[in-house]
Structures are given as structure tokens and as C-alpha cells.
Amino acid sequence: MSTMVKPKRFPLPSSIEVIAGTERTQAAYPYYMQFTQEDDERFWFYNSMHFPAPMCLFDTITAEAAYCALGAANTRVHCLPTTLGIDYRIINGRIYIGGNAVTDPAEIARRTKEFKRRAFYYYDNWERLSAQWKEKMMALIRDAQKLQKVEIPEFEPLEHVHAGRGVASNHYLLDTYQKTLEGYYRMWQYHFEFLLLGYGAYLTFFDFCKKAFPEISDQTVARMVAGMQAEIFRPDDELRRLAKRAVELGVDDKIRDGCSPNDIIKSLEQLGDPGKAWLKELAVSRDPWFNINVGDGFYHYHRSWNDDLSMPFAALPGYIANIKAGRRIERPIEKLMAERKQLIEDYSDLLNSDEERAAYDQMIGLTHRVFPYVEGHKFYCEHWYTNLFFNKIREFGALLSTYGFFPDTEDVFHLTHFELEAAIVDLMTSWSSGSPPRGPSRWPALVEERKAAIAAWTKHDTAPALGPVPEVIDDPAIVMLWGITRESLDAWLTAGDQPDSNEIKGFAASSGVAEGVARVVKSVDEIGRLRQGDILVCQVTNPTWAPIFQKIAAAVSDIGGSMSHAAIVAREFGLPAVVGTGRATQKIKEGQRIRVDGGRGVVTILE
Amino acid sequence: MRSSENVSWFADITLKHRSAVGGKGGSLGELTRAGIAVPPGFVVRTGGFERFLAALEVEEPIRPRVESLREGELEEITSLSERVRAQFESAALPQDLQSEIVEAHAALCGERLGLPLAVRSSATTEDAEDASFAGLQDTCLWVMGAQATVKYVRSCWASLYSVPSIAYRRKHRMREGGVAMAVVVQHMVDARTAGVMFTRSPLTGDRSVITIEAAWGLGSAVVSGEVTPDRFVIAKITGEISIRAISDKHVQHLPAADGGVDEVKTPEEMRRMPSLSDDEVAALRDIGRKIERHYGRPQDIEWAIDRDGRILLLQSRPETVWSAKDATPVARPAQNPHTHVMNIFGGRR
Numbered sequence: 001m002s003t004m005v006k007p008k009r010f011p012l013p014s015s016i017e018v019i020a021g022t023e024r025t026q027a028a029y030p031y032y033m034q035f036t037q038e039d040d041e042r043f044w045f046y047n048s049m050h051f052p053a054p055m056c057l058f059d060t061i062t063a064e065a066a067y068c069a070l071g072a073a074n075t076r077v078h079c080l081p082t083t084l085g086i087d088y089r090i091i092n093g094r095i096y097i098g099g100n101a102v103t104d105p106a107e108i109a110r111r112t113k114e115f116k117r118r119a120f121y122y123y124d125n126w127e128r129l130s131a132q133w134k135e136k137m138m139a140l141i142r143d144a145q146k147l148q149k150v151e152i153p154e155f156e157p158l159e160h161v162h163a164g165r166g167v168a169s170n171h172y173l174l175d176t177y178q179k180t181l182e183g184y185y186r187m188w189q190y191h192f193e194f195l196l197l198g199y200g201a202y203l204t205f206f207d208f209c210k211k212a213f214p215e216i217s218d219q220t221v222a223r224m225v226a227g228m229q230a231e232i233f234r235p236d237d238e239l240r241r242l243a244k245r246a247v248e249l250g251v252d253d254k255i256r257d258g259c260s261p262n263d264i265i266k267s268l269e270q271l272g273d274p275g276k277a278w279l280k281e282l283a284v285s286r287d288p289w290f291n292i293n294v295g296d297g298f299y300h301y302h303r304s305w306n307d308d309l310s311m312p313f314a315a316l317p318g319y320i321a322n323i324k325a326g327r328r329i330e331r332p333i334e335k336l337m338a339e340r341k342q343l344i345e346d347y348s349d350l351l352n353s354d355e356e357r358a359a360y361d362q363m364i365g366l367t368h369r370v371f372p373y374v375e376g377h378k379f380y381c382e383h384w385y386t387n388l389f390f391n392k393i394r395e396f397g398a399l400l401s402t403y404g405f406f407p408d409t410e411d412v413f414h415l416t417h418f419e420l421e422a423a424i425v426d427l428m429t430s431w432s433s434g435s436p437p438r439g440p441s442r443w444p445a446l447v448e449e450r451k452a453a454i455a456a457w458t459k460h461d462t463a464p465a466l467g468p469v470p471e472v473i474d475d476p477a478i479v480m481l482w483g484i485t486r487e488s489l490d491a492w493l494t495a496g497d498q499p500d501s502n503e504i505k506g507f508a509a510s511s512g513v514a515e516g517v518a519r520v521v522k523s524v525d526e527i528g529r530l531r532q533g534d535i536l537v538c539q540v541t542n543p544t545w546a547p548i549f550q551k552i553a554a555a556v557s558d559i560g561g562s563m564s565h566a567a568i569v570a571r572e573f574g575l576p577a578v579v580g581t582g583r584a585t586q587k588i589k590e591g592q593r594i595r596v597d598g599g600r601g602v603v604t605i606l607e
Numbered sequence: 608m609r610s611s612e613n614v615s616w617f618a619d620i621t622l623k624h625r626s627a628v629g630g631k632g633g634s635l636g637e638l639t640r641a642g643i644a645v646p647p648g649f650v651v652r653t654g655g656f657e658r659f660l661a662a663l664e665v666e667e668p669i670r671p672r673v674e675s676l677r678e679g680e681l682e683e684i685t686s687l688s689e690r691v692r693a694q695f696e697s698a699a700l701p702q703d704l705q706s707e708i709v710e711a712h713a714a715l716c717g718e719r720l721g722l723p724l725a726v727r728s729s730a731t732t733e734d735a736e737d738a739s740f741a742g743l744q745d746t747c748l749w750v751m752g753a754q755a756t757v758k759y760v761r762s763c764w765a766s767l768y769s770v771p772s773i774a775y776r777r778k779h780r781m782r783e784g785g786v787a788m789a790v791v792v793q794h795m796v797d798a799r800t801a802g803v804m805f806t807r808s809p810l811t812g813d814r815s816v817i818t819i820e821a822a823w824g825l826g827s828a829v830v831s832g833e834v835t836p837d838r839f840v841i842a843k844i845t846g847e848i849s850i851r852a853i854s855d856k857h858v859q860h861l862p863a864a865d866g867g868v869d870e871v872k873t874p875e876e877m878r879r880m881p882s883l884s885d886d887e888v889a890a891l892r893d894i895g896r897k898i899e900r901h902y903g904r905p906q907d908i909e910w911a912i913d914r915d916g917r918i919l920l921l922q923s924r925p926e927t928v929w930s931a932k933d934a935t936p937v938a939r940p941a942q943n944p945h946t947h948v949m950n951i952f953g954g955r956r
Contacts, residue, residue, distance in 0.1 A: 204947050346844040352814075
């Protein structure tokens with residue numbers, strides 16, 4: 001007997017309906033981000049890795065700037081042979097992306113020739129170019145810090161007049177705004193200058209390992225590659241240092257669980273010299289190392305430690321307790337590096353021939369040269385610079401809200417960057433003409449409507465992919481950055497077939513098995529609820545969360561791969577971790593007992 | 608315990624003695640000397656077999672008659688097999704050989720003369736690594752007493768002349784002069800769990816993992832395929848256990864009261880219970896790595912865990928299937944190391 005199996009497929013973009021009541025907000029996204037009929041011909045997937053929640057209109061600038069830069073590097077700068085850039089669309093606040101593969105052999109050959117002249121030059125000169133990169137990046141950060149404060153006086157200051165400046169303050173609103181945007185677009189160009197080449201070298205080694213050792217786990221390869229001293233680890237290192245100083249200065253009893261950062265700072269100020277000495281140390285750590293977001297930095301509400309001290313302060317008591325118990329809390333860098341070296345040698349010994357070993361040495365050698373950039377760039381780009389950027393936009397939000405454009409500073413993020421420019425020009429005009437601005441009668445209602453749209457979209461799941469299923473996924477950018485393969489598409493297509501299963505699968509990020517109570521933590525404000533031995537269940541694994549790993553028994557996340565920093569930190573702490581589950585925060589209920597098997601990448605709900 | 612003319616104790620054997628003690632005997636001696644726990648025992652060397660064969664050939668030639676047969680002559684092979692096997696099993700054994708085995712048996716058992724033993728064939732052939740040939744010979748488990756031991760030594764010798772065994776040799780046109788049989792006699796492990804271990808993946812040939820198959824009771828149930836074993840995959844270097852596939856182990860082989868082995872139903876509550884703990888998987892990995900290092904190449908190992916939880920090794924032989932495919936390197940060093948990245952960027956994956 002033969003059965004007709006209906007082929008599974010993803011919905012077409014044109015079949016996705018905008019949720020009722022949100023049509024005007026959907027229409028407010030720039031026209032080039034809207035799906036069209038022709039888009040039905042192509043395959044798209046939801047970029048839940050970088051954009052796990054519906055995007056406010058302003059925040060889509062991150063997608064725009066990032067894909068402009070990524071595509072430029074791939075298509076025009078390094079000329080990747082088999083792929084161009086990434087197209088992006090938005091519907092119901094969700095960002096879908098699609099690759100642009102090059103399939104014509106003649107074109108691949110032409111691009112290969114170019115690629116070798118460009119990419120190989122970068123590999124040859126990696127150290128010099130990445131040192132230069134850091135200088136460029138620091139200059140960009142300094143420029144952003146130097147941007148003028150966003151304000152307009154009632155009368156132009158007398159000194160401007162006497163100096164004959166000849167340009168009034170309203171002009172500088174636009175000037176600062178455009179420079180702010182320019183800096184952000186430029187930062188993303190820098191971000192992608194090396195990134196694909198770095199990932200490519202890593203993936204080359206990864207691919208070799210998977211061929212030579214077909215059953216090797218992803219996390220073992222990751223352990224051979226991961227560096228230990230990237231800037232992204234510094235914020236956590238600084239916390240450990242501050243905990244140590246607090247004990248040395250004898251002020252540690254003031255830094256307790258359950259006290260707000262403000263109360264702690266106040267009580268230290270009243271404590272005299274030792275308290276002030278510690279606060280001085282805190283100031284040293286804060287600039288720049290507390291410029292780290294509690295998320296990936298792609299949303300305006302991923303605030304930094306500097307903007308909200310509750311995350312770093314929540315981690316201090318745990319470190320202090322460990323020091324007082326006589327435990328060493330510094331990361332054992334030398335030991336970790338020695339382990340990495342041993343691991344690489346042990347696997348080399350298992351290879352079949354000296355010829356294979358020589359190729360292996362070449363590949364891991366290149367990977368170790370490029371990886372400090374891959375690990376380090378995030379601190380400067382997604383964290384430090386992004387904080388400066390969103391905070392500058394907040395200054396515009398504050399100014400516009402005092403002029404009645406909308407009630408709250410944060411409301412500014414419900415305008416696109418084009419609309420925000422229009423609002424600024426509106427205010428400039430009003431300031432110059434002496435008439436009231438037009439914005440206050442336009443924006444408050446729209447902001448309300450858009451907030452409601454985001455709330456509505458958040459409640460709805462979205463399809464993981466749209467359009468025809470491709471035969472193969474051979475786009476190195478998609479494979480590298482998103483880890484999407486034909487197998488993962490098949491898994492998406494069959495997902496939901498067993499809705500009652502109490503098992504959730506993800507990437508095996510750090511070995512070990514642990515059982516405990518699940519704490520489903522959806523934002524940084526909730527980390528105070530974590531108790532010793534709990535299992536952290538969160539949406540994004542992020543290096544910022546590293547300090548709380550000392551408290552937990554295991555970690556589970558919706559998003560992330562085996563090279564994510566949280567995976568690295570989990571391995572350092574020896575905690576089981578399963579990342580990239582897609583839906584752990586939806587399936588696991590607060591307080592449930594769960595088992596995390598980090599070696600197999602499986603989370604089991606026990607009750 | 609001193610070795611004698613036809614009997615060698617494990618501690619006196621290395622792989623170099625393989626032509627006299629066979630592959631299995633040589634491997635057990637080698638493991639003993641490498642400090643790996645093996646059930647104590649001795650080997651009746653091929654010299655013993657040759658003496659008996661010579662005594663039998665006084666009556667009528669055996670080797671030349673085997674050599675005169677051709678591959679397809681199944682009827683002739685069958686009738687010769689029956690005659691020769693009967694001779695090995697029932698003709699009088701030279702007296703001094705008989706007493707040598709009985710004395711070694713007494714030394715092995717000490718005061719417990721009824722101690723259960725395993726009597727296992729250990730053939731020497733041109734290609735001792737050929738597992739498919741090794742599989743054609745007898746192993747007798749749970750043998751008790753000196754008389755039974757001598758009896759099963761003789762049936763191991765006889766198994767060299769089984770129909771499949773002769774057919775195999777004729778097919779490969781092996782010279783009978785190079786074919787002889789040593790016999791291993793050793794303590795029987797009263798196994799709680801037993802099985803096999805490959806120090807590379809039998810599925811992919813991956814040398815970085817160890818695959819273990821295990822089931823309740825004696826290992827014969829696993830080797831013969833009568834039970835689907837639990838399967839564990841553990842990383843050789845890091846010790847991560849990546850697969851724990853627990854099967855329904857419906858039967859197990861257990862020692863029978865009067866010698867030999869019974870196949871019995873596994874109690875319901877044990878059927879789907881893991882037959883190894885994670886600690887035992889880790890301990891087996893350590894032993895597997897030690898043996899592999901000792902031999903310098905991947906191994907195919909039989910092991911057992913006794914009722915006290917001790918792990919004992921029963922056999923180790925070189926892995927042959929994947930070794931033959933190792934010739935092509937996964938990658939070669941490149942003049943310009945950057946060209947490796949074309950594997951990813953060049954679309955040739």
C-alpha cells in the first residue's frame with residue numbers, strides 16, 4: 001500500500017497576514033522592508049537569533065545598517081565567490097532575511113580570483129589590519145562621545161553671537177542627529193570588515209574536524225578555538241576585581257543581596273575613606289567596561305550596566321562570599337590555555353598521518369590568529385558604541401518630549417529614523433519661526449497605536465521560514481552566521497508534530513547533567529529571583545549574564561550556538577548548558593523541575 | 608606457576624609468541640603484561656596440538672588430505688570433517704600431554720577444583736587479524752573440573768576441522784602446515800554485564816570516540832547477536848558521553864548449574880535499565896585508551912564486569928574494517944595555508 005505524503009512547506013510571504021489593528025504600524029516601516037509579490041519566489045527565514053522580539057520602528061536601523069555593511073563586505077569588498085549579501089523584510093515586527101547565492105560557475109570563478117586578492121591579503125596582514133581596526137574603532141567612539149549635547153536655548157548664547165558663529169543652535173540639532181546616524185552606519189561597516197573572513201577561517205577548521213572526527217561534538221571544536229582573554233570577558237573580570245577590593249577594603253558587608261545599587265552607593269559614601277576608595281575603583285571599572293548591554297545590543301531597551309547597575313551589583317555578593325570562603329575567583333587563564341593546548345595536541349595525535357597533522361596545524365593556526373577579532377569586536381561594536389548611539393537618540397527623545405511630541409523619552413523609539421529626522425526638522429522650524437511645532441498633534445496618537453501593535457505582535461508566534469524550501473543551503477554567510485542547514489529546515493518543518501513531548505532539543509553547549517527548579521528569566525530586572533542551584537532559562541545567552549553563572553546549576557536559552565559566549569562561560573564554570581532551543585522560555589513554566597543534559601543538548605521537563 | 612613444554616601462563620606470553628599461542632592467547636598475555644586486568648589463565652600451546660595431530664597422523668594422514676580438497680567439494684569436506692573431529696574428540700591423548708593440562712588446571716584452580724573456567728580456541732593462521740576466521744572456532748564457557756577441561760580443549764582442536772573452517776581455508780588456499788590451534792584456559796568471569804568496545808566508531812571510523820555495547824550477563828549474548836545491547840558513545844579525549852541508547856534487553860546468558868550457559872529471560876524491571884553506569888563507561892574508556900596506546904592502533908575489545916564490579920578484559924584485537932580505509936588523508940598541507948578557506952568560501956563543500 002502506498003501513502004501519499006503531502007510535502008511539507010513553509011507559508012508564502014504573501015499569505016502572512018498583518019495582525020488586525022496593526023496595519024498602519026506595519027505600513028510605517030520603510031517601503032524597502034515590506035514584502036512584495038515577487039518575494040514569494042524566494043526562501044526567507046526569521047532571524048530570531050539577532051531579532052528575537054518584534055522591532056520598534058526606530059530599532060530597525062540596526063537591521064538596515066548591519067545588512068548594508070555585511071552585504072558590502074561580501075559582495076563588493078572581499079567578493080565572496082558563492083554569495084552576495086542579505087536581503088531583509090519585516091512583517092508584524094519580525095525580521096526575515098534571505099541570502100543571495102551565486103551559482104553561475106563563470107561568475108564564481110571571476111569572483112574567486114578577486115576574493116583571493118582581497119581576503120588572502122587580509123589573512124596575510126591580519127595582525128596589522130586588526131590593530132589598525134582597533135584604532136579606527138576607538139576614534140569612532142571618541143567622535144561619538146564628543147558629539148554636542150542635544151539642546152536648544154531660548155536665545156542663542158551671547159558668546160556665539162560675539163564670536164560671529166553665524167550658525168544657530170537649531171542647525172546643530174540636525175547636524176548632531178545626522179552625525180549620530182552616520183557614526184552608527186560606519187560602526188557596522190567596521191563590524192563586518194573582518195567578521196566573515198574570521199568566521200570562515202574558524203569554519204574551515206570546524207569542517208576539517210567534522211571530516212576527520214565525524215562524531216566530534218561542536219563544543220569540543222569550540223574549546224579548541226576559543227580564546228580566554230577577549231575584551232568581552234573583561235566586564236565580568238572587573239566584577240571579580242571589585243569584589244576582591246571590597247573585601248580588602250573591608251567594605252564588603254555593605255554590598256549585600258536585596259539592596260538597591262543606590263542604597264549601596266549611599267552607604268559606601270557615608271563610610272568614609274574605604275567606601276570612597278571602593279567607589280573610585282568602581283568608577284575605573286565603569287569606564288569603559290560597564291558599557292556592556294544586558295542583551296545583544298540590537299534593541300534600544302538592552303540597557304548597559306552603566307545605565308542600570310542592578311545586574312553587576314547582583315553578582316557582587318556571590319563573588320564576595322566565594323572570596324570569604326577562601327575560593328579563588330579569578331578566571332584560571334593559564335590553566336584554561338594549557339587545557340586548550342592539550343586538547344589540540346590530543347586530537348592531533350589521533351589523526352592518521354603527519355600529512356593530516358600538518359594541514360590541521362595550518363588550519364588551527366589561522367583560526368587562532370583570526371579569533372581574537374571575532375571574539376573581541378562585540379564589546380566595541382554591539383556594546384560600547386551601541387550604548388552611545390541609543391543614549392544619544394534618547395537625548396533627542398528627551399528634548400522632543402519636553403516640547404510635547406510624545407509623553408516619554410523612550411517613545412522616540414516608536415518613530416523610524418526618517419520620521420525622527422522629520423520631527424527634528426519640525427522642532428527646528430518651530431524654534432526658528434516662533435510658532436508651536438506640529439508634532440505634538442501628530443505623534444502621541446501614533447506612538448500609542450505603535451506600542452499597542454508591538455504588544456499584539458509579541459503575543460503571536462511567527463513562522464520560522466517562508467517561501468519554497470531550497471534544495472541545499474550552500475551560502476557560507478547563512479551557514480556561518482546563523483547555523484542554518486538543510487537539516488535544521490527539516491526540523492522546523494516537522495516541529496509541532498509532537499506538541500506534547502516533554503523534551504526540548506538545542507545545541508549541546510556544555511557537558512554535564514543537572515536537575516533543578518527552572519527560573520524563566522525574561523529580562524534583566526528578574527535576575528534577582530535566581531537562587532543558588534536554580535536553572536536559568538532565558539531568551540538570549542549573553543556575556544553580560546556571565547556573573548550570575550556562579551549561582552546557577554545549569555543554563556538553557558532560546559537563542560545561541562556552541563560558540564556563544566555564554567556557552568564558553570558555562571564550560572569554564574563546568575555548568576551544563578543547552579542553547580538555541582528556540583522555545584524553552586515558552587515551553588518551560590516558572591518553577592517546574594527540569595533536567596538539563598548539556599552533553600546531548602536535551603532539556604527534559606520532569607513535572 | 609611455571610610454564611612447561613606445552614603450557615604457557617599469560618604472564619610469560621607476548622604477541623611475539625603468537626605463532627605458538629595464537630592470536631587470542633598472545634593478546635591475553637600482552638594485556639596481562641601491560642598491567643590490564645585479565646582473568647588469570649594459561650594457553651595450551653600449538654605444540655600440544657601438533658603432538659596430538661602427529662600421533663593421529665601415524666594412523667592416517669590428515670593435513671595432506673585437507674589440502675587435496677577443493678573449495679566447492681562440500682560432500683568430501685563434510686565427510687572428512689566428521690572423521691577428523693571424531694578422532695580429535697575420542698582418540699587417546701598422549702599421556703604426558705594429558706597430565707600437563709591436568710597439572711596446569713590444578714595450578715589455575717588451587718583448592719577450588721570445580722572453579723568455572725572458559726576454554727577458548729586461539730588459532731594461528733597467516734592472517735591472525737582476520738576476525739571472520741576467528742569466529743569459526745569454538746569457545747566453551749562455564750567448564751568445571753579437569754576432565755571437562757581436557758574434553759573441551761580437544762573440542763577446540765577439533766573445531767579447526769569444522770566444515771566452515773575447512774571450507775574457509777580451502778577457499779583461501781591456505782597451507783595446512785601454517786594452521787594450528789592453541790587453546791586458552793582461564794577463569795570464567797561471572798559477569799553482571801559484558802560486551803564489546805571499539806576504540807573507534809564502527810559507524811563512521813571516527814578515532815576520537817569509543818563505542819561500547821553492553822548487556823546483562825555473559826558477553827556471548829552480545830557477540831552472538833541474541834540481544835540488542837545498550838550502546839554508549841564516549842569521546843576518547845574529553846570523556847563526554849554523547850550517546851546512551853538503552854535497549855530492551857529481553858534475554859541474557861547466565862551460567863547453567865551443571866556447566867555451560869543458559870539463555871534466560873531478563874527480569875522485567877531490568878530490561879530497559881542501563882547495563883552500565885556513567886562511571887563504568889568512563890572506566891572502560893580509560894582501559895580502552897590504555898590498550899590502544901599499548902598497541903599503537905585502534906582495537907576491538909571484549910570485556911566483562913563481574914558481580915563485584917571489577918572490569919576484566921577478555922580479548923583485544925586490532926580493528927580491521929576502517930584501518931583499511933585510512934589511506935586517503937582528509938586534507939593535505941597547502942603551500943599557502945589560506946587556500947584551506949576555499950573549502951568554505953569556494954562552494955565546494
